[in-house]
Amino acid sequence: MQWGAWSEGGMAERNSAIKRAEATGFGSISNELGKKAIEQLLVGNKKGVICITPINWSNLKLNIPLVSRFVSQKSTPSKSKQIEKHSKFGYAEVLRIVRQAVAEITSNNIPDDASLMTNGLDSLGAVVLAQTLSQEIGLSLTSVFALNHPTIEDMTDAIVKRIENEESDLSNPTLPRTENESSVEKTSLNITETKENQTEPIAIISTACRLPGDVTSPEEFWDMLLERKDCVTDIPKTRFNIDDVYDPNPNMVGRSYTKSGAFMKDVESFDYEFFGMSFAEARLMDPQQRLLLEVAFEAAYKAGYDKSRLNKSSMGVFIGQMNYDWAHIDIEDALADPYYAAGSAPSITSNRLSYLLGLTGPSMTIDTACSSSLVAVDLAVEKLRKGACSTALVGGVNVMLHPRSYIGCCAANMLSFKGRCATFDEGADGYCRGEGVGAVVLKRLSDAQADGDPILAVIRGSAVNQDGRSASLTAPNGLAQQEVIRQALNEAGLEGSDVDYVECHGTGTSLGDPIEVEALKNVLGEQRSKPLVLGSVKTNIGHLEGAAGIISLIKTIEVLRHRKAPGNVHFKTLNPKINIDNFNVVISANETQLDNHNPNSALIGSISSFGFGGTNAHVILESWGK
Known part of the structure; x- marks a missing residue:
């Protein structure tokens, strides 16, 4: 029994x-x-x-x-009898009833816009809540009602809409209605119409960033670039003690032969209350999640999207992230805490942003190694053109918290012994690791113009491809790089000679740089009447790995807006393996003006980003206005 x-x-x-x-x-x-x-x-x-x-x-x-x-159906009251009970309820009365029911079940006075499930309502309580509201108002609400409408505001809106719909049906009995529509609560989906033009330019309407060198805005970023500032330092002791694993001998197993990197400050700081979070949850979040939340919200806010406008919008979220050092840090009692799993999961970096801001568009974290955030841009462009989202929040983040990544990179001889990215220079011997976070807001150009949004630059074309079977899994493939650039040009409807500036992948390796420049020469070098200017932000702040692409994009926006390219730090003598014969190109340590002959003409800039597993991305921008 x-x-x-x-x-x-x-x-x-x-x-x-x-x-x-x-x-x-x-x-x-x-x-x-x-x-x-x-x-x-x-x-x-x-x-x-x-x-x-x-x-x-x-x-x-x-x-x-x-x-x-399995249960025989009994007669139910007529629709008119049911409506008699709840027709007297307006929005204010429904809101009062919902608030009271929630307070009785949870013993909390929960704010109208706060998630009930994170403030004391459990699954059984959700069932009781649906039953209570059904009895009080006279509607048939299912047990999942509170899960589909997670705040007091959401539930009130849904109930009022149900009442209005049922009253409308009673007064218009000839209107068709399916069985599903009569029995299931409907969710209002903000779905945009698919554009017929699948190559429509995409407007960049906002940018935000935090970078080494105390940079907290795109304006400070630009000033730092013009100053040719080297932001690389020794690894701070507040992150980890590199001396525990340091050995200058590159043949030592399980050791790092470098102590250098470009680091942000105050990565431990986070205004969790602003996002409606508890300290208990925030303390177990990967700092990459925290920083991305703040910078992404800043970008959205600068584009005119406050919390109320963001909530329930179909904005998509596309984030590039390859590092997950947080999962390797020994935090006391972390494994026994329910917040730890989500706090250390890369997928949650994007999903948490969508959840906290109420965004209903596609939401994903992309890891294609060093090309992650530029691949995220390409994917966002595709989704915008297909109408899968109204706007897109695209970002990248990279924070270094554990020596394991240094040890792994040194084992593969990827890092510079000198601790600097000497891109294009004869002394290039590998890359220096760097930190940073950046975010941009994208919108279809026609929508941005109709809404009067500020347009910083326009994405004309983008492409992603793969090396395939190259010399090795991690070896770059020049032919694949050429092809991805051609694909982006074709989508943009441009010729190679139209491009004025390229923000190169430019990690500063003795063979990687020559392969990249040769690919650019073969695609962009023909019939050039004006020089092609090459640059790499990695000479200032190191290689930001998963965030490298988005920071390169933000730099290129500033280059086009100011019509000049900052000099490349650490560049003195061209790497002899780089062949620029018959190539009208400028690689300089000094600031270079772009197209002085016609100051009002549009400029074209492009960005390359290559993952060490062979996933390549290229994005082409056009300047907007003067």
Whole structure:
């Protein structure tokens, strides 16, 4: 014999649990009922497993639809009778009822716009809430109502809309309505129309960033570039003690032969209350998630999107991230904490942003190594053109918190012994690691113009491809690089000679730089009447790995806006392996003006980003205005 809940004895003190079970359809057993059941079963000489619990079939059918197949249908009140009960409710009255029901079930006064599930409402409480509201207002709300409408505001809006729809149906009985529409709560989806033109330019309407060198804005970023500032330092002790694993001998296993990197300050700081989070949750979040939240919201806010405008919008979120050092840090009691799993998961970097801001468009974290955030740009462009989202928040983040990544990069001889990215220079011997976070807001050009948005630059074309079977898994493939540039040019409707500036991948490796320049020469070098200017931000702030592409994009926007390219730090003598014969190109340590002959003409800039596993991305920008 298996027993349900007893209403007397030890269970009597658990009235809340009993009430919740009854709302689902399962009643409680009194002592008298239990005694009768035992007597009947003992004298009946029956065999098998028998479960004893009172059932409220009406509630059970409501919460477990499958039950309806096995229970005879009884007549229900007419639609007009049902509407008589709730037609007197306006928005204010519904809001009052919802607030009161939530307060009684959770014993909390939860703000109208706060998530109920993170403020005391559990799954059983959600069932009770739906049942209570159904009885109070006269609607048939399913047990998942509170999950589909997670705030008091959302529930109130949904109930008021249901009332309006049912009253409208009663006054217009000839209007067709499907069975699903009559029985299922409808969610209003903000779906934009698909544009016929799949090559429509995409406007960049906002940018934000935090970088080494105390950079907290694109304006400070530009000033730092013009100053030719070298932001590389020794690894701060506040991150980890590199001396524990340092050895200048590159042949030593499990060691790092460099102590250098470009680091942001105050990565531990985070205004968790601004995002409606608790300290308990925030303390177990990867700092990459925290920083991305702040910078992405800043970019959205600068584009004119405050919290109210963001909520329930179809904005998409596309984030590039390849590092997950946080998962390798030993945090006391972390594994026993329910917040740790989400706090250390790369997928949550994008998903948390969508959740906290209420964004309903596509949301994903992309890891293609060093090309991650530029691949994210390409994907966002594609989704915007297909109408999958109205706007796109694209970003990248990279924070170094553990020596394991240094050890791994040194084992592969990727890092510079000198601790600097000497891009294009004869002394190039590898890259220097760097940190940073950047975000941009993208919108279809026609929509941005119609809405009067500030347009910083326009994406004309983008492409992503793969090396395929190259010299090795991590070796660059010049032919694949040429092809991805051609694909982006073709989408943009441009010739190679139209490009004025290229922000190169430019990691500063002795063979990688020559391969990249040769690819540019073969695609962009023909019939050039004006020089092609090459640059790499990695000479200032190192290689930001998963965030490199988005920071290169932000730099290129500033280059086009100011019509000049900052000099390349550490560049003195051209790498002799780089062949620029018959190539009208400028690689300089000094500031270079772009196209002085016609100051009002549009400029074209492009960005390359190559993942060490062979995923290549290229994006082409056009300046906007003067």
